[in-house]
Amino acid sequence: MNKVLFIVLSLLMLNACSDSGKSPATVNEQPFTQMLVYPKKNPLAPFELSADDKTEFNQASFKGKWNLLFMGFTNCPDICPTTMTDMAHIYNGINSEVQKNFRVVFLSVDPKRDTLEHMDEYLNFFHKDFIGITGKTEEIDKLVYSLGGIYVIGNEDENYYSVDHTARIFIVSPQGERYGMIRSDVMRTKDWTLLIEELNELGKTTG
DSSP states (O other): OOHHHHHHHHHHHHHHHOSSSSOSSOGGGOSOSSEEEOSSOOBOOOOEEEETTSOEEEGGGGTTSEEEEEEEOTTOSSHHHHHHHHHHHHHHHSOHHHHTTEEEEEEESOTTTOOHHHHHHHHHTTOTTOEEEEOOHHHHHHHHHHHTOOEEEOOTTSSSOOEEEOOOEEEEOTTSBEEEEEOHHHHHHOOOHHHHHHHHHHTTOOO
16 A cells, blocks of 8 residues: 555544544443443454464454554654553453453564564563564554554664654454554553453453
């Protein structure tokens, strides 16, 4: 897909899914207060990536568990390590019987620098259960676009470059569908008591 077109379409999708202004559904229709749930659950587009344990990871790999997905890159100096640290606190707060129904996924949009081995080491710093995935750019784009995210890589000719990316935690259902996202204002508060309660409720079933 033309990169400019990809960015424009992604921005439009981000605007449609934004948690500022109108929610994806009205307040009364929202089943949770700490998460935004999409009114329509669309399946993810097919993609082929690799996990940090060197196994194949595709759209079917999301099935069977609730998935909390964050996209970023391991050289990120601030938002990525902060978010993954926060995710570890939230994940550890989930009831142990329910926790087995959740999967935390880190999607690297910087495959040039983020090898599977490096991602495995990076994520183990936050939690041993966290999964890292990456692969060819065109396959990454399929998943990012399907989620409604966006990323832009800086000048790769420089010794160090940064990556601008969507900084939200997407929720993918056990059926492999876009379910929603954790509200960005909730993540900023650092008070996740109610969020953990709602995740405990969400994770009671994977059917």
